[in-house]
Amino acid sequence: MSSPGYHGGISGLLKNALDYLEVLAAEPRPYLHGKAVGCIVAAAGWQAGATSLMSLRSTVHALRGWPTALGAVVNSSAKPFDPKTRDQLSTVGRQVLDFARARVELC
Numbered sequence: 001m002s003s004p005g006y007h008g009g010i011s012g013l014l015k016n017a018l019d020y021l022e023v024l025a026a027e028p029r030p031y032l033h034g035k036a037v038g039c040i041v042a043a044a045g046w047q048a049g050a051t052s053l054m055s056l057r058s059t060v061h062a063l064r065g066w067p068t069a070l071g072a073v074v075n076s077s078a079k080p081f082d083p084k085t086r087d088q089l090s091t092v093g094r095q096v097l098d099f100a101r102a103r104v105e106l107c
């Protein structure tokens, strides 16, 4: 799940989309129950990147999802991108897959 950092938080568009998950409230697996969610934020500065990532991770928690251990911030004003950004994004993706595989093995 990814969002631009808008005024230190996630975008209203993403928040509106997530609010629609309310239709899953009464399901046996409500909201994001049991799902790993890789969280990525792009912002023009590190401060908004950090606060927006925390906000995104909190929302995933509130929806009963499991934010991966690593979340990633892309600083869109620091170009060319730091090569470490690619590693971080790969790690987030790998952690989502690892979680999904571990869950399949448990079931």
Ligand SMILES: Cc1cc2nc3c(=O)[nH]c(=O)nc-3n(C[C@H](O)[C@H](O)[C@H](O)COP(=O)(O)O)c2cc1C
Residues within 6 Å of the ligand: 004, 005, 006, 007, 008, 009, 042, 043, 044, 045, 046, 048, 049, 076, 077
């Ligand atoms: C409404 C709005 C609010 C924004 N607020 C912030 C902010 O608080 N801090 C920040 O670093 N960047 C902010 N940005 C910049 C976005 O995070 C940035 O546009 C996004 O990372 C995408 O990068 P790009 O515009 O270079 O494609 C804002 C952009 C918009 C449109």
